[in-house]
Amino acid sequence: MDWDDMRIFLAVARADSLSAAGRRLGIDASTVGRRVLRLETALAVKLFQKTPQGYSLAPEGERLLPHAETIEAAMTGASEALSGPGGISGQVRIGAPDGCANYLLPQVCARLCAAHPGLEVQIVALPRVFNLSRREADMAIAVSRPTAGKAVIQRLTDYNLHLAAHEDYLSGHPPIRTRADLKGLRMIGYISDMIFDRELDYLAETGVERAALTSNSVSVQMQAIRAGAGVGIVHDFAIPFCPGVRRILTDEVSLTRSFWLIRHADDRSSQRMNRLAEALAQGLKAEVARLQGLVPVETEMSPAGRT
Structure with missing residues (x-):
């Protein structure tokens, strides 16, 4: 069984479509479809069901999913072990509300990438709650602490x-x-x-x-x-x-208000994600303090615009 095919299986399972999975992986949808078919042929099972809404997991796909995620975690752990304890490398997708994504994350992530040349950061700005269980992002920033579900939750800054x-x-x-x-x-x-x-x-x-x-x-x-x-x-x-x-x-x-960092529960043991979360927390806290310190003290303005 080819790990690369398994990686494509996970992308389709999380995205519910070949095109969305292809965009995440950086390959075209037709290639994604061929690789899924190759995996299904190798396993002699049907992993997905085509629906009007996209691709949903078939029963056999549901049974394969936790094993594929275990393999993914093992591959990530192996990569971390070889990369050493200092740097942070690889691709990470951060979901955030658009205020944070527009005014804070560009500066914070620029510094992270400068400090860790092997790091590739994707910022997804959406005015809604991210679905981490569908792997819309590797980590998400929220404006309130989640009250349900399994996740690693960290308060970032006020x-x-x-x-x-x-x-x-x-x-x-x-x-x-x-x-x-x-x-x-x-x-x-x-x-x-x-x-x-x-x-x-x-x-x-x-x-x-x-x-x-x-x-x-x-x-x-x-x-x-x-x-x-x-x-x-x-x-x-x-x-x-x-x-x-x-x-x-x-x-x-x-x-x-407060920003909260939400991560997959499976990432709790990932030293790479732990280091990245800590660096992100420190960077956001410092950037909020820096920008808020630039705001001038208010003085009363007259109707003519003179203070």
């Missing part, structure tokens, strides 16, 4: 959020000194029925009942604020990337 708007928008309105002054302003926030985690329901904590401009992406919300479209809750660590955006009502509205 971060702050505040109400903010662009100077151009603020200069066209009376000074905002209390929450009551928010009435009549255009608010920016999440599409209410697309909030995938309760920790993201920021506006509920401000007393604002509805937002006039909404998106399922925190990065889109930030760009709308940068464009002078209104007022919204923003991550402090994103403000240095958006000149002219400044915090308001910091004494009245101040939120703190």
